Amino acid sequence: MSAVTATISEDKMGTARARPAMRDEGARLGFRLTLPAQLLVLFISAFPLLMQLYISVTDWSPLSGVGWWSAWEMWNSFANYTDLAADTRFWSALQRTAVVMLVCVPAEFLLGLALATLFADDFPGKRIFYSILLMPMMVVPAVAGYMFFMLFQSGGPVNDILSTITGTRVTIAWLSDPTLALIAVMVADIWQWTPLMFLILLAGLVGVPEDQIKAATLLGANPWQRFVTIVLPKMKTIIIIALAIRVIENFKIFDTLYIMTGGGPGVATETISVYIYKVTTQDLIWGYVAAIALAILIVLSIVAVYAMKRMAKTREMPA
């Protein structure tokens, strides 16, 4: 027993003593080595950001007749931001985006997790099903948009299938009904992005140590208990990554949706990206666009920072 306590205290002292000096020197060397890359990243990300911030407080647009660097001449004392706060179309687009996200991401997550659980075990034809499952992810989003545009026509295959099932002639005008159009758009997103979720979660699931699962089984845990107490906690980091990727991507949902509905009928499927696109290309008020984009960047950054913090938490260990 004395050997046990000896190693613990030795270990503690060893690390405690070595740490400060090594950290200092390592940090300095690391800083010097990464400096060129840091500068590059700083330029790539900070420059556009500052430019955006600059334009967002002006009335500048490409038609103003002056270069963007002279935009200060058109300073409008934060009018873009006050307009934004009062822009109901912006707020409803933001709300709609949130609704799409809150439906699509959980649906993709649950479907992906179910599929991953299924694919963690062997079954005949697994490789073929695996390849088929990954295909939607590889379809160009614009093509997927056209595909679902066709599928959801009132004389399209979706209605045909529904007709066969119900036995009556179904002619739902999916894409012209405000609610149904939103549903159709979400179905397309779930179809296209569940495979990514599946792929990431499968990687996480395969990484769960098999002997810990066996140990839990031997201790009497049933499959559900094993899933909750061993598998999910072990997959925590990868689940957070998968959710963060999809939340951020889904927030920017654009191409498939724009081709299917163009944001319509009316503004029924107008998400934040579609709104920005319209303001940029139709209204041409770029100062305002910059203000919207900055607001969204802040929202997404909060999500990303939160996810990173959660991840750091799962990795940090009490000494």
Added chain:
Amino acid sequence: MSAIHLQNLVKKFGDFTALKTMDLEIADGEFMALLGPSGCGKSTTMNMIAGMEEPTGGKILFGERDMAGVPMGRRGVGFVFQNYAIFTHMTVRQNLAYGPKMRGAAKAEIDRRVGAIAEMLQLSPLLDRKADRLSVNILQRVAIGRSAIMEPAIFLLDEPLSNVDAAFRAVMRTELKQLQRQFRQTMVYVTHDQLEAMTMADRIAVMDHGVLQQVGTPLEVYNNPANVFVARFIGAPGMNLLKGRPAESDRGLVIDLGPLGVTPPLPEMLAPAVRAVRGEVLYGFRPEQVALAERGLSMPVTFVERIGARTIVHLGEGESAVKAVFENDIGLSIGQTAIVAPPASSVRVFDATTGLAMKAG
């Protein structure tokens, strides 16, 4: 507590036979070591006892109960994995409490049992430590505690010391043996390290290529190996085996070793069995029992290993190579000729064709 009976146990993986008809009785409360080189079927046997794998044929009984079709969670076996399989995302306390919690024990009951087991294994001060930063011997105790808290009738240990560095192994061997005395459970211990098997086990089952070679106490297996495999496998270095033919002499039955000459006469008890052999035999004796003598086998010294307390002297070459272990340093050097003679009582003779030991009549 429970005895384990393996009856005609067979395991095949496709065309590969991992275990050929194994019969083994493990008594209640016994510490049985399954010993053999890798791929001998020892882990397969253990996994079948635990219920992780279904036997292809034969029966496993715990006491009177047939285990066929009983899932591993219901067998009441504790299993300590090679790498301990500690739940690293939990604390020591959560690891220990896992079994009772999954079976729906009351909170107070769980606390009481965790407290008791932690006390016994001297884990109490570590209960709230995260399990992924513990040293390996603490991990071992957590793994044992986590199984022991279920009070299993049978404890299975799968090479628990193979990931441990040599210095710690001795400490942990002692610890394990003490734990077994505390728990008094039937223990099955899989290992390829004969030192572990010899020091801890009540009996050893030596296995090779899916066949059970011999079952016996450590000393039985060491002194009276049942066949050539066991003779060579047990002991470091293994038993010396020299090929020869039985021959009569005026002093009694001897073995004619060809160029090495003839051996001293065999003990009377072995003579009848050896006389019955048609063909070649193997003349076996332990390196530790070799003594320098006036008369005996005269062989050139080819190599001398000095390892402090012991000196291993290599004699002869090829088929007739022999090793001799002496307690202290010995005045032999390469090129010299040594005359060695094993004491008659320590000589074992094997049939060269079947590999089986000749029984004393």
